[in-house]
Amino acid sequence: MYRTPIQKRVLTVEDISCFGKCSTTVALPILSAMGHETVILPTAVLSTHTGGFTGYTVRDLTDDIQPISEHWKKTGIGFDCIYTGYLCKGRQVSLVFDLIDRLSDENTLLVVDPAMADNGKFYWGFDADHAADMMRLCQKSAVATPNVTEACFMLGEEYPAGGYDRAYIDALIRRLVSAGCRSVVLTSVNCDGKYGIVGYDAKENKNFSYFHERIDAPIHGTGDVFTSVMVGYILSGKTLEEASRLAADYVRETVKVTFPYLDEHPYGLLFEKTLGRLIPKDGE
Numbered sequence: 001m002y003r004t005p006i007q008k009r010v011l012t013v014e015d016i017s018c019f020g021k022c023s024t025t026v027a028l029p030i031l032s033a034m035g036h037e038t039v040i041l042p043t044a045v046l047s048t049h050t051g052g053f054t055g056y057t058v059r060d061l062t063d064d065i066q067p068i069s070e071h072w073k074k075t076g077i078g079f080d081c082i083y084t085g086y087l088c089k090g091r092q093v094s095l096v097f098d099l100i101d102r103l104s105d106e107n108t109l110l111v112v113d114p115a116m117a118d119n120g121k122f123y124w125g126f127d128a129d130h131a132a133d134m135m136r137l138c139q140k141s142a143v144a145t146p147n148v149t150e151a152c153f154m155l156g157e158e159y160p161a162g163g164y165d166r167a168y169i170d171a172l173i174r175r176l177v178s179a180g181c182r183s184v185v186l187t188s189v190n191c192d193g194k195y196g197i198v199g200y201d202a203k204e205n206k207n208f209s210y211f212h213e214r215i216d217a218p219i220h221g222t223g224d225v226f227t228s229v230m231v232g233y234i235l236s237g238k239t240l241e242e243a244s245r246l247a248a249d250y251v252r253e254t255v256k257v258t259f260p261y262l263d264e265h266p267y268g269l270l271f272e273k274t275l276g277r278l279i280p281k282d283g284e
Contacts, residue, residue: 008235009037009078011103013096014085014115016042020049021268022221023086023115027228030271033278034232039079041068041099044088050124051220052267062092069099081109083231084137085224086116089125093133100140109234112141113227117149118188120159128153139180143240145227147188151176165191169198170207177202185230185244187223190214197226197248201240208241210248215255221268226251229278236280250278 010031014023024040031038043065047057082104087093100110114134116126135154138144151172152159160168169189176184177200185199189211196211226247233243251269258270 007035007037008080009039010081010083010231010235011039011041011079012083012085013041013043013099014083014087014113015044015046016040017046017049019047019267020051020053020220021271022049022051022224026221026224026269026271027083027085029275030225030228030278031232033275034229034236035280036232036235039077041065043086043092049220049267060088062088062090062095065092065095065099069102073102077103078105079103079108081111081231081235083111083113083227085113085227087134087137089127089130089133093130093137096137097140109143109231110141111143111145111227111231111234112138113145113223114138114150114154115223117153118147118223120149120161122153128156131156135179138176141182143183143185143234144176144181145185145187145223145230146176147223148172148186148190149188151184151186155179163191166198173198173200173207183240185240187226197244199240199244204239204241206241208244210245212248212252215252215259219255219258219262219266219269222251222255225254225269225271232278250274253277 012027016024045059131153149159182202194211195214198209229247229250230243254269254274257273
């Protein structure tokens with residue numbers, strides 16, 4: 001498969017929300033700013049993202065996934081990383097499995113963000129069947145980045161609406177790994193008065209965590225920004241723990257920049273204001 005020695009090539013497989021900062025509209029600029037060739041395969045086109053908007057339009061692009069990936073295969077295009085996010089319910093997950101088998105090899109990093117739920121609830125249009133499909137995809141991945149709600153739903157468990165402690169989070173990761181996931185970074189962990197990530201790196205056989213003060217700012221798309229930055233740093237040679245910590249720091253800094261403007265800008269992070277921090281310096 002054709003790869004370029006000049007830079008890493010990453011394929012993002014997720015929706016395009018024309019308005020609202022999430023999925024492809026954050027992954028493409030972030031990964032590009034970090035120096036990686038970024039290829040997109042849209043799974044759907046939405047007029048806006050689904051958080052806080054009503055009456056949005058959705059164009060399902062399921063029928064385009066196979067022809068696009070077949071053309072790339074015939075052309076000999078290969079990828080250093082395939083990164084999947086928001087997938088429509090139904091046969092898209094099976095088509096993405098086929099795409100991965102067609103376009104990856106033993107050197108391709110597969111990262112899955114099972115974007116489907118948060119705060120104890122599914123996003124619009126998703127259900128337990130989709131959670132089971134996303135679990136199968138996470139089991140195939142090298143790194144999965146569910147939030148706490150998504151992790152619970154993929155395991156067929158109820159979200160602990162009354163709250164949870166660190167022991168619960170550690171056990172949740174163990175259950176994900178026992179269920180067949182390899183490396184896991186659990187995002188949006190909120191316990192013991194702090195907010196952060198908890199992970200397990202299968203390559204290093206190591207658990208890690210990173211917490212900071214909670215900023216009470218419910219902003220859409222933070223998970224997409226986190227995973228995009230994390231992928232960018234992994235492709236730049238960082239370990240999973242290093243990449244996750246750096247991504248968490250970037251999200252926290254960008255939340256702080258966005259927070260004063262939430263009333264007039266409630267639909268996503270002002271990542272354009274901080275994007276320059278991700279651009280590699282000379283020699284990096």
